[in-house]
Amino acid sequence: MATDYTGADVYQKEFDPRSYLETYYNPKSGLLVKDGYLNFALKKYHETFTVHGVKGETLIDVGHGPTIYQDLSACESFREIIGAEYTDRNREYYEKTLRNEPGIFDWTSVIQAVCDLEGKGTTVEEKREKLKNTVKKTIKCDVTKSNPVAPLVLPKADCVMANFCLDAACKDLDSYCNALNNISSLLKVGGHLIIVEVLNSTFYWVGGKRFSSVAHNDDFIRGAITNTGYAIIDLEVFPRKYDEEQYNICGHDSTIFVLARKLRDI
Numbered sequence: 282m283a284t285d286y287t288g289a290d291v292y293q294k295e296f297d298p299r300s301y302l303e304t305y306y307n308p309k310s311g312l313l314v315k316d317g318y319l320n321f322a323l324k325k326y327h328e329t330f331t332v333h334g335v336k337g338e339t340l341i342d343v344g345h346g347p348t349i350y351q352d353l354s355a356c357e358s359f360r361e362i363i364g365a366e367y368t369d370r371n372r373e374y375y376e377k378t379l380r381n382e383p384g385i386f387d388w389t390s391v392i393q394a395v396c397d398l399e400g401k402g403t404t405v406e407e408k409r410e411k412l413k414n415t416v417k418k419t420i421k422c423d424v425t426k427s428n429p430v431a432p433l434v435l436p437k438a439d440c441v442m443a444n445f446c447l448d449a450a451c452k453d454l455d456s457y458c459n460a461l462n463n464i465s466s467l468l469k470v471g472g473h474l475i476i477v478e479v480l481n482s483t484f485y486w487v488g489g490k491r492f493s494s495v496a497h498n499d500d501f502i503r504g505a506i507t508n509t510g511y512a513i514i515d516l517e518v519f520p521r522k523y524d525e526e527q528y529n530i531c532g533h534d535s536t537i538f539v540l541a542r543k544l545r546d547i
């Protein structure tokens with residue numbers, strides 16, 4: 282079944298942060314927890330900032346939505362994280378999570394898992410504090426615009442990450458490549474890009490609303506990143522076991538994690 286393109290205005294009106302978190306990241310029933318993706322992503326982020334030594338002054342987390350897991354390792358290697366997301370509700374939810382407000386989605390087990398990966402004896406509370414202090418601000422961002430953070434003009438960052446954002450934000454493969462180039466304009470030459478996407482899916486559900494996704498395979502992602510002026514440092518595809526009920530909630534057969542270094546502006 283085809284899904285009509287759900288653009289940024291649909292996200293602003295209809296994307297419910299709590300439903301998204303419960304459906305995909307609930308510690309017991311979350312789809313991305315049960316299929317192993319979350320542990321895969323935590324390991325890849327950990328390796329990025331340790332084995333691959335990615336670090337610097339500023340990292341921009343594009344399309345962070347209401348999730349924080351993608352920043353838990355990064356906050357040890359960057360002086361500043363800037364959250365850049367389209368919807369007001371997601372920015373608010375993300376900020377409330379940083380402040381660990383009562384009733385907010387509970388990331389404790391995920392924070393503990395990252396502390397265990399790091400093996401430095403950091404406590405969950407210390408990690409929460411570190412992340413809260415490292416995220417200096419959240420700003421509005423639209424990846425379909427040539428300057429995604431307009432009207433702001435930011436100094437170029439050392440790292441840009443987009444976790445499950447571009448597939449969700451883009452209408453087709455051409456607009457995906459444009460959006461990749463748009464977020465690349467936020468990054469220094471020599472800086473690092475981290476892209477995480479689902480493969481071969483056209484939709485995902487959040488709280489009774491079907492959202493569109495651009496369908497592509499890993500070759501497309503590899504080509505799009507290389508053609509945007511990057512050298513790929515690490516690329517891994519994580520397959521998802523077939524389960525009819527779960528595939529009816531979101532249709533991807535795997536996820537892809539890519540770490541790349543920017544060689545030039547195109």
Ligand SMILES: C[S@@+](CC[C@H](N)C(=O)[O-])C[C@H]1O[C@@H](n2cnc3c(N)ncnc32)[C@H](O)[C@@H]1O
Nearest residue numbers: 289292344345346367422423424444445449450
């Ligand atoms: C599938 S969610 C991903 C959330 C989170 N990063 C994660 O890893 O689960 C897609 C996110 O992209 C954001 N988004 C959609 N269109 C966008 C646009 N044009 N510019 C920036 N963000 C957008 C949505 O608001 C949402 O937070």
